[in-house]
Amino acid sequence: MSDMNQDREVVPLTTLFPGERAKIVALGHGAGRQRHFRTMGLMEGKIVEIVATQPARGPVVLNVEGTQIAIGRGMARRILIQKI
Amino acid sequence: MKRISLMGCPNVGKSVVFSRLTGVNVISSNYPGTTVDFTKGNTCIRGEKFELIDVPGTYSLEPTSKAEEVAQSMLQEADVVINVADATHLERNLYLTLEILGSKKPTIVALNLWDESKHIGVDIDVAKLEKLLGVTIVPTCAISGEGIKELASELCVARVSKTIEPMSEDERWAKVGEIIGKVQVVHHRHHTIRERIADITVKPITGIPIAIIVILLMFISIIGIGNWIIEHLMDPLFYNYYGPWIIDVVNSFAPEGLLHDILIGQSTGESLDFTQSFGLLTTGLYVPFAMVLPFVITFYFMLSLLEDTGYLPRLAVLVDTGLHKLGLHGSAIVPTILGFGCNVPGALATRVMETKKQQFIAATLMAIAVPCMAQSAMIFGILGREGLKWVLIVYVTLFVVYVLIGLLLKKLVKGESPELLLEVPPYRKPDCRTLLKKTWTKVYGFLAEAVPFVLLGVLVVNLLYISGLIDVLSAVFAPILTTLFGLPEGAIVALIMGFLRKDIAIGILLPLGMTPQQLTISCVILCTYFPCVATFVVLIRELGVMAMLKATGLMIVVTVAVGVALNLILNVI
Ligand SMILES: Nc1nc2c(ncn2[C@@H]2O[C@H](COP(=O)(O)OP(=O)(O)O)[C@@H](O)[C@H]2O)c(=O)[nH]1
Ligand SMILES: [Mg+2]
Numbered sequence: 001m002s003d004m005n006q007d008r009e010v011v012p013l014t015t016l017f018p019g020e021r022a023k024i025v026a027l028g029h030g031a032g033r034q035r036h037f038r039t040m041g042l043m044e045g046k047i048v049e050i051v052a053t054q055p056a057r058g059p060v061v062l063n064v065e066g067t068q069i070a071i072g073r074g075m076a077r078r079i080l081i082q083k084i
Numbered sequence: 085m086k087r088i089s090l091m092g093c094p095n096v097g098k099s100v101v102f103s104r105l106t107g108v109n110v111i112s113s114n115y116p117g118t119t120v121d122f123t124k125g126n127t128c129i130r131g132e133k134f135e136l137i138d139v140p141g142t143y144s145l146e147p148t149s150k151a152e153e154v155a156q157s158m159l160q161e162a163d164v165v166i167n168v169a170d171a172t173h174l175e176r177n178l179y180l181t182l183e184i185l186g187s188k189k190p191t192i193v194a195l196n197l198w199d200e201s202k203h204i205g206v207d208i209d210v211a212k213l214e215k216l217l218g219v220t221i222v223p224t225c226a227i228s229g230e231g232i233k234e235l236a237s238e239l240c241v242a243r244v245s246k247t248i249e250p251m252s253e254d255e256r257w258a259k260v261g262e263i264i265g266k267v268q269v270v271h272h273r274h275h276t277i278r279e280r281i282a283d284i285t286v287k288p289i290t291g292i293p294i295a296i297i298v299i300l301l302m303f304i305s306i307i308g309i310g311n312w313i314i315e316h317l318m319d320p321l322f323y324n325y326y327g328p329w330i331i332d333v334v335n336s337f338a339p340e341g342l343l344h345d346i347l348i349g350q351s352t353g354e355s356l357d358f359t360q361s362f363g364l365l366t367t368g369l370y371v372p373f374a375m376v377l378p379f380v381i382t383f384y385f386m387l388s389l390l391e392d393t394g395y396l397p398r399l400a401v402l403v404d405t406g407l408h409k410l411g412l413h414g415s416a417i418v419p420t421i422l423g424f425g426c427n428v429p430g431a432l433a434t435r436v437m438e439t440k441k442q443q444f445i446a447a448t449l450m451a452i453a454v455p456c457m458a459q460s461a462m463i464f465g466i467l468g469r470e471g472l473k474w475v476l477i478v479y480v481t482l483f484v485v486y487v488l489i490g491l492l493l494k495k496l497v498k499g500e501s502p503e504l505l506l507e508v509p510p511y512r513k514p515d516c517r518t519l520l521k522k523t524w525t526k527v528y529g530f531l532a533e534a535v536p537f538v539l540l541g542v543l544v545v546n547l548l549y550i551s552g553l554i555d556v557l558s559a560v561f562a563p564i565l566t567t568l569f570g571l572p573e574g575a576i577v578a579l580i581m582g583f584l585r586k587d588i589a590i591g592i593l594l595p596l597g598m599t600p601q602q603l604t605i606s607c608v609i610l611c612t613y614f615p616c617v618a619t620f621v622v623l624i625r626e627l628g629v630m631a632m633l634k635a636t637g638l639m640i641v642v643t644v645a646v647g648v649a650l651n652l653i654l655n656v657i
Contacts, residue, residue, distance in 0.1 A: 002635030017281035032148045038257065039093070040507055041176045052287040059414070059504045061286050065270075066204065067173060068282070068510075070401040070414070072503020 015077040028078030092168035099225035102138040135406040155438030171201035186250040190242035200225040205271035218247035309500040312377035368542040384526040392514035410490025413504040423454040441499030454484035462590035470600040539589040571649040601654040613643040
């Protein structure tokens with residue numbers, strides 16, 4: 001199972017479509033922002049799902065283990081994931 | 085006196101726990117970041133007196149923001165710490181818990197939202213968690229008061245953790261993961277109705293129409309209910325009972341003369357007019373209690389409902405794209421909506437914006453284009469008599485001004501406009517008692533602030549007329565008012581009063597016998613030209629003198645431009 005996941009391509013979070021699930025691989029960003037992400041429950045190894053994407057390059061709403069987080073598109077692009 | 089600090093992440097119920105322990109009302113809401121300043125209160129447990137501090141919520145103590153610095157210093161000064169943790173999100177709450185325990189202060193942990201965690205299928209082994217953390221843990225439901233007694237009695241025997249040592253950031257995250265693995269089981273459950281509603285209200289296709297309906301409903305019910313209260317309660321009360329009585333009373337000791345006129349104006353039993361008499365005891369009380377209060381009550385009730393259910397963050401997400409064009413982001417919707425109630429809390433709430441640039445834009449836009457409820461109530465009451473069309477013109481104009489200045493400021497103001505990063509909390513069923521209490525707290529705040537100022541305003545108006553100063557002022561400003569805006573020279577009194585309070589300023593317009601066009605222009609420029617004193621003072625404190633000077637300059641330019649434009653347009657159509 002874990003071997004299989006390792007082969008998967010690492011892509012930006014913004015490539016995920018609503019309803020798809022993925023594992024977070026890297027948070028990108030500086031240390032302060034990363035801590036902020038983690039304290040919101042957004043951390044490496046967690047499973048993430050897209051709840052909604054706002055039009056016109058608006059924010060995306062994520063679901064990480066039951067916590068919903070709205071995050072700007074630019075910020076989301078720097079978070080890396082593996083689809084599962 | 086021993087000092088207890090109440091610490092925890094944002095939106096975990098610290099303020100509710102604080103109110104439970106101290107009996108002091110603090111505003112709590114289902115929106116992260118409601119507590120920016122700290123609140124103090126006293127409580128007595130087993131005969132011992134404690135000072136309790138509601139510390140602003142932070143996720144960690146690494147001092148990267150103002151709130152975290154405050155939290156850090158509050159921790160240092162505390163004798164005992166109550167760490168309020170959210171049982172539904174134990175993992176992310178534990179990071180702060182470990183930091184607090186690492187500081188070696190006597191601590192107890194309140195595992196709050198315990199009811200909710202049961203509801204969503206999170207099982208936490210409290211006994212095991214206690215052993216791992218080395219301090220007492222009390223499951224609580226602050227809203228119903230469950231567990232608060234135990235919390236209070238455990239306070240006296242709070243311990244320093246022997247199991248948790250200070251550690252590095254990475255070690256701490258590893259420790260969090262380790263503990264969670266041992267104490268928490270999450271039962272997988274099907275989507276609840278609440279979650280489904282949560283999804284529907286944040287997806288753009290369904291969410292945007294719902295948002296429009298919610299806002300329209302709010303607007304319609306505020307006007308509808310407000311007018312109903314005025315018609316069926318306030319007006320009968322004032323015209324049938326209070327009016328005749330107060331005229332009798334005043335006539336009994338001052339049948340005529342200066343005192344009589346200042347107290348009740350020219351009112352007699354037959355020609356009782358609470359809006360035009362401009363006496364301290366007639367207009368001075370009628371405006372705040374009968375014209376404004378009914379709308380203020382309904383507004384704050386609706387706002388509390390929006391806050392406590394958790395709808396506001398969703399609204400923030402939906403409007404984010406639009407607000408980005410104005411150099412803001414979705415969270416700016418909070419100060420804006422608060423501003424519709426009163427610009428003062430609106431100005432304070434601009435702190436949710438991360439950068440100076442965003443705070444400046446949010447505050448300036450609010451000060452210029454968001455009329456407070458007192459002002460809106462008077463617009464409904466006075467301009468509404470001429471027809472709904474005119475009221476709409478006022479609000480549409482203000483909206484256009486809001487957007488145009490936003491576009492402009494985004495270009496002009498230096499600095500960064502970061503993107504939205506916001507937790508969208510689950511919907512919560514609002515608690516009826518909390519809702520009413522909150523509404524009352526805010527309404528009381530309005531009365532305490534408004535009544536003295538309105539009375540002062542009425543007094544000043546009387547003095548202006550009696551002393552004849554009004555003629556001087558009119559002569560000086562008349563050319564500007566008449567040539568630029570097409571207003572009668574008497575309107576200057578309204579503009580002067582607007583510094584003090586906007587509601588009384590609009591009230592002054594009534595006896596001037598203006599056309600609907602003139603009234604509309606006056607209402608718009610009364611909103612844009614300058615915030616009331618109370619807002620102005622808060623804005624100086626929040627933005628600094630220099631920024632406020634710039635904002636004021638902008639207000640004057642905008643007012644002249646809008647006033648002239650409206651004067652031209654309205655007189656053509
Ligand atoms: N269901 C439930 N809701 C709670 C509980 N405690 C607080 N709340 C709600 O959680 C929200 C956040 O509370 P607040 O005290 O403002 O959080 P703070 O930011 O930590 O001060 C409010 O809407 C409260 O009504 C609880 O034990 N159970
Ligand atoms: Mg609070």
